[in-house]
Amino acid sequence: MRLIRSVSALSAWRRRLDREGVALGLVPTMGALHGGHRTLIRAARLSCDAVVVSLFVNPRQFGPGEDLARYPHQLRADASLCRAEGIDVLFAPSREDIYPGGFGTVVAVPTLSRRWEGECRPGHFEGVATVITKLMAMVRPHRVFLGQKDYQQVAVIRRLVADLDLGIDVRVCPTVRDADGVALSSRNQYLTSTQRRAAPVLYAALRAGRAALLAGARSAVTIRRSMQRVVSSESRARLEYLAVCDPETLEPLRRVTGKAVLLGAIRIGRVRLIDNMLVTR
């Protein structure tokens, strides 16, 4: 594995692949790698000849007052996970390399960014869309591997890859969970052990929503209430949103007549947790 820390070195490496007909996979990350990332890397290695993991804590997708300053940095541990997984390049550029002076371009997908995470975190998806467009332009992967845990982010990236004709195959891997159902996330390490014991409530709420649907509920209000009831049973959890949405447009549904995605976000202390579940009537 090569650790590459500059855009120019990455480009030089990438150009050398051009004549080799290599299928290249990209796993974009903000580091603090966990089992969810490992699944993405393994999926990439299975279907690609070469794999780049990018590691960049993107300041533009953090809002003011969010956890940018304390976001975990652990390059050494991340590099050793990547090495153990047999990736080809770990690309960990500096902020100055990604956003040099005078930087002024924004990529946005307004239709998919307005609600849910976008409403709670203004500017978040513009930051995501801009940096992923840059990373995909630099790495020029054939396939990019994303985790379903960030459902709305996946929707935004799928949309921009199609809309900007990037010709990249977006592969989504299922959410990886701890034994108690909590979706793996770099932010879980912020939780105290007491808070961690409260964290399964979000997944439990999503399961309650699915159970309501399977029991015959069609109205989104009913399904949402069954999820809310679960969250409100946990005094440590503060609800941000629970929604029953169209899986493509992410617009809220009134009735579930086919596929739907249940989206949820809660806070436990200062830690925000998100999760989601695809369901079918």
Add this chain to the structure above:
Amino acid sequence: MRLIRSVSALSAWRRRLDREGVALGLVPTMGALHGGHRTLIRAARLSCDAVVVSLFVNPRQFGPGEDLARYPHQLRADASLCRAEGIDVLFAPSREDIYPGGFGTVVAVPTLSRRWEGECRPGHFEGVATVITKLMAMVRPHRVFLGQKDYQQVAVIRRLVADLDLGIDVRVCPTVRDADGVALSSRNQYLTSTQRRAAPVLYAALRAGRAALLAGARSAVTIRRSMQRVVSSESRARLEYLAVCDPETLEPLRRVTGKAVLLGAIRIGRVRLIDNMLVTR
């Protein structure tokens, strides 16, 4: 020359070039080709192994009430100019091919788009930035050829090409003018012959600005006044703006201490004309 009318056919053609080490040039146009475009095509042919001319009247860069509906369409004449100039591909996609249902991504360069054309034409540069990003992603040129006449557009495209790491060389060709100084533009054909006789006033104003500078004027107010005086001498011309700007940031200058760009826009009847001149103290 091949006339290609779909994105999928373009992509298939482009992929075949990948293993040939061909330097590919792109001349993006909205058709109604004139001598300015011819200069761009010739510059592209001189420095590239293969040249694509794109022809797409991009609805997203026209504001409400602008001239989208009457913008000249003359594919047959455009194709014959392209054929005569020996280009390889004329890419003329449909609107549905460029903006299929569900399209929702925007590329923007807010810092460079706020003033001048961006103020007169809200949304214009978002439309330009979005479509050029798409065209560059589809054609994957090594070089793109733009006319200096659209100075602010060039600045926006340069910025986004750098910011999004597109790795494309942006080449700017000088404005081509009629004998009386009027910059060639597809919109000139809207002018009646009486209006056409008034059109040189914009270039005359820019020359007056440069003359003031060469005569020792340093204050932007003074230079602008000398330009305004020329425009107001022509009763058919209505001033939109005349500005003395930093050539990189396009911010207005108070004093000219090095390089500057003079930017101007006027209306004659319903026709908007723009022009610019780079000057050095």
